[in-house]
Amino acid sequence: MEYRRAGGEIEISGVADFDIGRTFECGQCFRWNADGSGAYVGVALGRAARVRSEGASVYITGGTADFESAWRQYFDLDTDYEAIRRSLCVDEFMESAARFGAGIRILRQDKWEALCSFIISQRNNIPRIKKIVETLCREFGDPIEFEGRVCWDFPPPERLAALTEGELAPLRSGYRAPYIIAAARAVASGEVDLEMLAGEDCADAPRALKALPGVGDKVANCVALFGLHKLDVFPIDTWMKKVIDSRYGGKLDPAVFGGYAGIAQQYMFFHARSATPRRRSESPKNGPQPRRA
């Protein structure tokens, strides 16, 4: 990996498997949006930035200090995803999924933001998740000036811990509001220590996260993978259930992927979502049916 200043941007080159579109669109993050020109604008780690790719290089707004203190870690640029991807091609389907998802990197997102965002994600669709998260930031986050407009940082847990459910009403987050507040209070008070859970010697972070109301297996695993960077964790949602049912007869032991089951999951998830039309009218007739009265 090499980087250099290029005007108001940092040019990053020599990184295999770095596709910004796939990385931002694979469902791991909710605050990066395509601007229509092929670039993505978003807020992360208290900074706003524009990210674009051109040729074999990726360009990020800002200087070397921002790059070294934030983006280098955020995009996990010192990890060899190409080698990991090759190691995950354990069968024909994974070869196909890994080829399809080549370039996806697991972002090192803010831990609290990941926890809060995935609580919001439950029984929800991605456009609405993004809308709720954006409203949360706009209502309670700090402003960040960027390219002549105002973006909003993700609000810290201490700020949300002081709120009531009524004050979260503008989010229209429904039954998730009390979960957001409970998580904020647990993190702000230190009852849940996300830094500690992210540590190497914490063997079972999802179990600790599941102590929070509104955090079950799926949310806990997503937070462990995308917030705590536990690359061996394998979240299973409705899309993954479909893949496991259709490709592996309903049984798949994530252990076959070694310590990188989480990255395998992202290839499979991205492949499944991209291969399946998302509109209801176009959705497969034999998909999982809701359990309703």
Next chain:
DNA sequence: GTCCAGGGTCCCA
């Protein structure tokens, strides 16, 4: 206007 589905979780038999 009505119905249904959306990256779940919780509670209760």
Next chain:
DNA sequence: TGGGACCCTGGA
């Protein structure tokens, strides 16, 4: 272990 309820939105 399985079924139903939960909050809200947008498409059909």
